[in-house]
Amino acid sequence: MRHDWIFDVLSDLQDYAWQNDLPDLALKVEEALAVALREVEVAPEPPALTLSLPRRAH
Numbered sequence: 001m002r003h004d005w006i007f008d009v010l011s012d013l014q015d016y017a018w019q020n021d022l023p024d025l026a027l028k029v030e031e032a033l034a035v036a037l038r039e040v041e042v043a044p045e046p047p048a049l050t051l052s053l054p055r056r057a058h
Contacts, residue, residue, distance in 0.1 A: 010033050
């Protein structure tokens, strides 16, 4: 899954919110995690990244 990092970031934010007495934020992040999971599951794979280097004149 190409978006794995977003789950790590949101999970860290949720942990921070719970640990710092920010329950409303923690609950909103929980909603964001659910949305991210739903959208990532149906997102098409991006095309492969290719690098084109400029050609040198000989």
